Amino acid sequence: MGTVHARSLDPLPMHGPDLGMHPDDADLVEVEPETKQEVLENKDVVVQRVHVDGLGRTKEDLLGYEIADVFTAKNLIDVMKKSHEAREKLLRLGIFRKVEVVIDTSEGEDALPNGLDVTFEVTELRRLTGSYNTMVGNNEGSMVLGIKLPNVFGRAEKMTFQFSYGTKETSYGLSFFKPQPGHFDRNVSVNLYKVTGQFPWSSLRETDRGISTEFNFPIWKTNHTLKWEGVWRELGCLARTASFAVREESGHSLKSSLSHAMVIDTRNSAILPRRGTLFKINQELAGYTGGDASFLKEDFEIQLNRRLFWDSVLSASLWGGMILPIGDKQISIADRFYLGGPTSVRGFSMYSIGPQSEGDYLGGEAYWAGGLHLYTPLPFRPGRGGFGDLFRTHFFLNAGNLCNLDYGEGPKAHLKKLAECIRWSYGAGIVLRLGNIARLELNYCIPMGVQSGDRICDGVQFGAGIRFL
């Protein structure tokens, strides 16, 4: 029998829903044609040995879990499939640059006639790698320099240092990530960071220095994150003309909070999904582990996608959140919710909906926002099959409201308050998909339901970001 190679595939492993390989996205293996017409699929085989060649600092017990499945293969096609899956798992660890699979007949004294040896030839990543990226966040761009130490202690731990210089923010951070051997989805990470941000819609400048510990684990189909975060926040006025309400918020405060997030994501892609749903719920409790800030914050996000006729997709999304102060301390402007802009309710200026004072937007304690979108391919489908597939036309209807609640009243009064003075907008535009990371939009928006104090951006609006309503 000739040797069979699994083809090396190049895409870098990334976290997120795009991790799995989909049947319509890649070919599995090539098989050299046999001169004899043997039906390979029905031949029973036994995998006798699995080697991993090329290990340097990686500890062997780590890999045992990833390659264990290969031993259970019963026939040749199964072996090829399972070794391909094992190869994907090894790549996902983020410690190898290249993994190649060689399947050969067993040789040696104890070789069975139908025995197979599978060898994974791996090339480890260097101890220290540097990177230079540009990043697109929500309507801002930045240059990111990174230093990465993959596989620091041999069990897929990763240490990263990042420095990011952007149009609005400058930040640096140090993070340490450790997955549980055998269960890569369960991992712990510790982060140290300093982030500065400027928010011209509130005339506010914020500097956060913090440390956070995060623990991720999957339960059945959901992904959970438990996090403790301690942040030293420094707020200041961005200009001498800041309103007094924002000036009153200046100063230092300490927030120590525990948060829990649950994500169920069945979409096929994070950007412009064609099908699937997303349900994300996040809660944060601050004040019980020290610090000055004391509140309970709830936040949820739902997105439903469905394919319609002719390659178009209907997408509906709903966001909402509420923050409750605990004790008599007022909620800081840095913890409140903001609404509006090209990434949430389109047609309004960035975060320029809701309570404001002298032109500075103060945010609110409760909000909801909903969007209904229809994505279709570009008219007449130019560049079909290539570049043109990255673009979509999109028709949208967005609505939302942001306000402060009076906590003495009951929930019915809260719902009533959120239902009055709804801002909404509709329009159409073009969306460009940037890899799997971000999307750019150019829309023509018509805002409606504008309340006094809101700032609108009717007509053409440009947006760039990761998370869109």
Next chain:
Amino acid sequence: MSLAAEAFVSQMAAAEPWPDNAALYQPLKDDQILLSDCASSLAVQAYLRMCNLPVQVCCRANAEHMSPSGKVPFIHVGNQVVSELGPIVQFTKAKVRGHVSGWGFSSSDLQLCPEGSAVSPQGHSLSEGLDDVQRAEMKAYMELVNNMLLTAELYIQWCDDATAAQITRPRYSSPYSWPLNHILAYQKQWEVRRKMRAIGWAGKSLEQVYEDVGQCCQALSQRLGTQQYFFNKQPTELDALVFGHLFTILTTQLTSDELGEKIKSYSNLLSFCRRIEQNYFQEQERTFGPLPGRQSLL
């Protein structure tokens, strides 16, 4: 804002009368405020009372960070925020006391200033009656107080290890929770010590600083002599400044009483403080509230 825009805005502000809801912001009175901040705040309060301009004192834990220049106290008048005594004096000179509607003023004796804004007798600047020589002298003495007394207060608070550890750092960091309180207190201490090094006070010992304070008090006492106030019979901003510092030093308990003793050795300064307290802080107590009394800081 450009200088031209700032001048325009102050001109606009000058046209508005002094509102009833003017507020003065300072750190928390009982737990947080330090000697130097209390002295500055009292000086501004005394000055505003001398001008007969009502102001409400608000205590905030983040007053220092709210202030546009980073120093307390600051006043919030209408839309304007002004900090420190010097700029506040400039600001009040342009202001009009009382309600002004068109040209029908209720008060009978009003004067017109060259700019065209009407000024009522109580609202005009305190140093208007001085000639140029006296005004220059007043500025010189104010500089003396700021460079000597205020710096000495800062030195004693932050550079003397005993005072810093027992009084200053615990008070400064009292509104914050652990570990932010230590971080902010040490950060402020480092900043003040760096400033002391820059002006050459780092090499001085505590005794030298007390000596300097004594000399400053002697100069003030000599200028005051047997007069009621430093210039003529009317108080000026210099009187407010000196009162603010001396009264606070006399009524504040530190690790040692030496500073207070230096002042007490000049009887005319003592009677000066008492006079201002009686004239401006007691008879108006009904409308303006009580004076910050003895503070025991230990």
